[in-house]
Amino acid sequence: MLNTSVAIRDIAKKLLDEKKVDLIIGFEKGSVPLRSTPCFIRSTSEADRLIWNVSCENNLAKYLPKIKERVAIVAKGCDVRSIINLIKEKQVTREQVFIIGIPCKGMIDRRKVEAKLDGKEILEAEEEDDTIILKGPNFKETIKKEEFLHDSCQTCTHRNPVIYDVLIGDKVTEDQAVDEYREVKDFESKSHDERWQSFSDEVSKCIRCYACRNACPFCYCQECFVDSSQPHWIGKTTNLSDTAIFHIVRAFHIAGRCVDCGACDRACPMGIDLRRLTKKMEKDVKELFHYEAGISLEDVPPLATFNPDDPQEFIMV
């Protein structure tokens, strides 16, 4: 059976030896159970730190816009789509990036696991093929991976990297039958007041840490609108109006670019359901412009261009 971690290390060492790249961005073991952490490898001796497992949830494409070196990046399906978009937005060139693509069956949502354990602390987590064995003070429990995946993984339709320079492992079957917009449609079917109340309740948890923004590969503006003081677009308070505006405007800023990698959702320390807005944006862009972000290097993002036959029912009655 392929040991993905070993395969990643091998390709990393090869790339560095052959001087094809100056830097590898991947994952290494985290400091607490069920976590891994981004790592930056510049020498073959460091390459053995690289690992791959069910906790590699971060979208490493986040680090690409600032990088000037030739870089190899470990990327799962959603991450690769982010990279495609970043290339189209000219934040990085295709030649600069060596994509180590990993077909992905989903990443574990450790908050779902913690909820299942009802506050008991996990001291050890051992990953097997389909299960994870969790151990803590006075308990041992085995869980099925597929029952604890992130929401965005459960509805993923692009598990296999769309482009890559090397693919580690066999392609996995794509789930064509899943209705990825089921939750959005449920939400859309509610009344205006219900939707506003639900949305307000959700964003009221926000502490304006901007982890969502900073984890997103597409939030790379030199000055984010929330940091502008002239003009002072939005207030810095945690009042509902200020917080709601932040989330709504950010959702619109990434519309047509967001690939639903879930990085924002995973980064949020308060467990806010951020994908409620972003997934709706994604659905709207698909319906209005027949466009899916991050699939092709050739097509033009719909919000970066204009066609005379763009939908305009909201202007013309």
Place this chain on the structure above:
Amino acid sequence: MQELEIAKTELVSLLNTLIKECKVFAPVEQNGFITFQEIHSGSEAFLDYINSKKPPKEIFFPQSEGLFSYDLSKGKGWSVEGPSSEKKQSIIFGIRPCDARSLVLLDNVFDGQLYKDPYYTDKRKNTTIIAIGCNQPSSTCFCTSLGGGPFYQEGSDLILVDIGQKYILQVVTEKGEKLAKKHNEFKEAEDHSLSLVRDTMEKADALMKSKIEVQKVTEKLDSMFDDPFWDLVSEKCIGCAVCTYLCPTCHCFDITDEVISQTGERVRTWDSCAFPSFTLEASGVNPRPSNKERYRQRIMHKFNYFLANHGMVACVGCGRCIKECPVNLDIRGVLNSILNH
């Protein structure tokens, strides 16, 4: 004073009595995590927890706080109003010793020799702190490395030690003693209960696995400002404020004016040195232009500058930053890297 204890079954009753006398803040379960809120009934308190998601500093130093408001619309010139001062007594119940200690640290900033912040001191002086010691520290806790501990006393007025069916009461201050004597839910402790206290504390100490020589970190930092170490250690940091806002000792803030036509309010809001705009000057110059300088600042401030200025390392080892950092940038790892550098 005779040692006191309280049966766990009496806690709700005690809290209900306290609620009649003053504002009581306690840990409550909300949205799937624990947060300190004002409770209106003893049964709202949720005590089967390791620690709250957000630190209780927000009780004295809220994330958004109105400093004063003005109104020009009345056509009679200025009218400025500050917030009404907090007269009511408060109790924070169920705080952990690390968080209680963080309040002592924050006093250096908001209730110091030179500067006293009335928005903070007003609430602080009217508050009694009743902590519950940690029988089972988390694997991310490292309070003992910072001079604290699972039953550390400074910062609390009273500490409850959980020995099974009851809590033994440790009186730390006169304020605490007064409260204890006033409430007959506290009974005389049975002799054998007290040896259980010692056992409980020893067990908790043994569970504290992370041990870091913080004093040596401070010394090393003295000569590391220009070291390329900071480029590498900060590389994965995404520059958000999770660590800052969940930290019980972080205290930086911004002041902005929220203006609508003729009325306005000056508000203080939490800010983070992790943000680029934190040190952005009106000229456009930024003395901390990249993530590296900003991450360096976080570590230097907490483990070097604050100690030099106030005699305390600005960290209580609560581990919230370790649990919640989106990229698992573990401060214990950074401190160990500094020691090994």
